[in-house]
Amino acid sequence: MLGVKELVDSTCLRSVPFNYIFLKTPEDSTLYYETQNIPIIDFSELTSSNPNERSKAIQQLGDACQDWGFFVLINHGVSETLRDEVLRASQRFFDLSEKEKKEYVGQDIFDPIKYGTSFNVMVEKTLFWRDYLKCYVHPHFNAPSKPPGFRETLEEFTRKGREVVDGLLKGISLSLGLEENYIQKRMKVDLGSQVLAINYYPRCPNPELVMGLPAHTDHGLLTLLMHNELEGLQIQHNGKWIPVYPLPNSFFINTGDHMEILTNGKYKSVVHRAVVNGKGARISVGTAHGPCLESDVGPAPELVGDDNPAAYRAIKYRDYIHLQQSNQLDKKSCLDRIRI
Template sequence: MSSVKELVESKCLSSVPSNYICLENPEDSILNYETDNIPTIDFSQLTSSNPSVRSKAIKQLGDACRDWGFFMLINHGVSEILRDEVIRTSQGFFDLTEKEKMEHAGRNLFDPIRYGTSFNVTVDKTLFWRDYLKCHVHPHFNAPSKPPGFSQTLEEYITKGRELVEELLEGISLSLGLEENFIHKRMNLDLGSQLLVINCYPPCPNPELVMGLPAHTDHGLLTLLMQNELGGLQIQHNGKWIPVHPLPNSFLINTGDHMEILTNGKYKSVVHRAVANTKATRISVGTAHGPKLDTIVGPAPELVGDDNTASYRAIKYSDYIELQQNHELDGKSCLDRIRI
């Protein structure tokens, strides 16, 4: 299966090949919110030594998880130099020859490093305008050795990202009325799963006919995302698609299915999608943070009661990932499979 980047570079494309044409129109039901309508969390306030400031930030964090499942994170302390280097070296990976990239064309879902195209070409009825690199980076770090410096840059970046997410999960635990380290202990995060997904969306001659990634939710607890200067992420809120325009030097954070399962639906995973453009290649770098792969996750007993019965059956995290990856991406269809 050729990559989208190879397809674009090998032909002077004037139109999209028929096997990429998607019936879902990315322009349907777009509601252009201003950027400041999307919740913004100030990380420096969330970690403040002032109890009043921190308490207010924790409430804002809980509100964002409950009402949106999505927020921008500012003042996070990750240097712009490092962020830029991650984007630059990620682009450098996709600029390698197809032969070099195919050295990482893993066939198995849990291969340490896996390069590919679309989502799952064995089940996708329509191919998506997207190439990807997936690396399992925790509890064991894995990354390609090319281009030079790529692995070292990623290792520094994902370590800082994990520290941010651990702090966010502490705030989320408190926002739920639980002890600060509740999620950390329950999900065994010291050995938790951290999956790095780098997406490459090459320019497309007919972006209205294709989808970078269709409407879906992520499988983990939280996903931390950054991207180059090109937009393309859209989130679903109150039945409308909202294009996301990130604040400078911010991270985008979204809740995943296992946050919804663990909180018994109090905090829901957010449906989102990626669209293509005609201008240039969009690079996004997402890190999905979840429990240890063999952890069985169900609604926390502390959040279940007589008037709030369990809404999801418990499932091993690795089994849930397989369930999602072996079916077409389609909104919350994977979560619906374990809904009681």
Template sequence: MNSVKELVESNCLKSVPSNYICLKNSEDSILCETQNIPTIDFSKLTSSNPNERSTAIQQLGDACRDWGFFMLINHGMSETLRDELLRGSQGFFDMSVEDKREFAGEKLFDPIKCGTSFNVMVDKTLFWRDYLKCHVHPHFNAPSKPPGFREIIEEYSRKSREVVGELLRGISHSLGVEENYIHKRMNVEMGSQVFVVNFYPPCPKPDLVMGLPAHTDHGLLTLLMQNEVGGLQIQHNGNWIPVHPLPNCFLINTGDHMEILTNGKYKSVMHRAVVNNKVVRISIGIAHGPPLDSIVEPALELLPKDNPPAYRAITYRDYLQLQQSHQLDRNSCLDRIRI
């Protein structure tokens, strides 16, 4: 299967191959431009001022409950590191087909895997997206090419875990339990961390394709950054909302396993990626979850007495296999384990 980048470069495309054309509902094109996702100030969330921190924790809980997405500012991650990561990611996809084939991978849990679409074995329509996926924790894996890329990924992954660790402490507080509750319950220190670069080449007819269709993310939290090209849209109150990130912010979303753990109090929200006809869009996401063999189920401590569990227990590994064995079809994988 050729990558989208190869397809674009080899054919000088003026039209879209039929196997990439995505049938869309009329509602898909209706966007709500009057709203944007909430903003959380990380420096206040980690402040020594108890009033500032309490307010930030309240805002964090509201964002997780009402939106499932927020922008994170003042996070302490250097802009230089982010820029180096974007350059390295571009460099990876600019490598020759032979060099990239070394990291192709074949199975879901291969430590490094690059490919196209979502899962070409089950996708009825191919998506306008190439990707690189690395399992970077608890064991670090990354490609050895281009030079220096592996080291940048390692540093970025480590610092991302620090940021997400603080967010999980704030979320625990917002749920009314002690700050290390999620860390202990989900064994976060030994948890799974999956690093994904999404590469969306320009498309001659962007309205006919999808970069990635509506879906939710696995895991507890996903930390996302991108180059200066828009394309992320989230579903909120039945509307599709284009996300316009602030400079040097992260986009954070609560994942399926946060929704399972909180029995639906904090939502894993549908989102999608659209493409354009002018420039490459690169987004880099890191999904943070429990260890692969951890059983995730609604936490009794977070269940009101009159609110029974809404999801069946399932290991993180089995959930990933369930998600990857089905095409992305505008439904959350959560629907498959609801009670």
């Protein structure tokens, strides 16, 4: 199927094709500008040798996961030079010819490298204004060999991302009153799945009529996200849609469905969506960090009791991904299927 970028580049597109028109409710179209309330976590404080400073950051991290399922991460140690190179290299990948990119078209959800468009064209009635490259980068690293240097840049970036997530998961474990390495051990994170998703949202002649990605949550524990200079991420908080804007050299962090399952609902996965614009192409780069694919994930026994019974049934991580990726994206519909 023709990608959106190819559609835009190969024609003098003045209006959106009908199969991309996304019907929105008035609630979907109303935005609330509450960005000043979005939590900001300082990674240098979270990993500080000063116990008081670290304790305060752990409390802030727990509050962010419980109240928002989302936060902005600063002072994380990933250089701006590397982040910029990832974005430039991603643009070069999507600038390859359609023939070159189609070398990576896959049919299976678990293909190590997969180039595609929309989300799941096999089941979608409405297509989304998005092309993507998805790579499984851990425990085994996979990435395209084109363009030159792309693979090496992604390998360094995703390795740095794992280091950041390691620090975040330690802080989250402590915020729950658990041993520091609890989540890493229980979820077998050393063998855990890390999926890189690079999303390309081309300029759109009628951005108000389409959706880059609809409202959904992420599988896994945490997602690290960054993008180029064009905004487009919106999160849902207390039923309101809030556009979010990055601080310089920051990451957006989403808590995923498996963090919600593991914590028995104490920490919530965040519903979010991607909108597009008429000014230029937006690129976002996300890495979803999850358990080992073969791990059964259910609520942690330490967080379940007579007064707080298990709210989710355990499910193998691989099976959950298959369930989510085989259906249409629809808020928390996948998570709802395993609620008790």
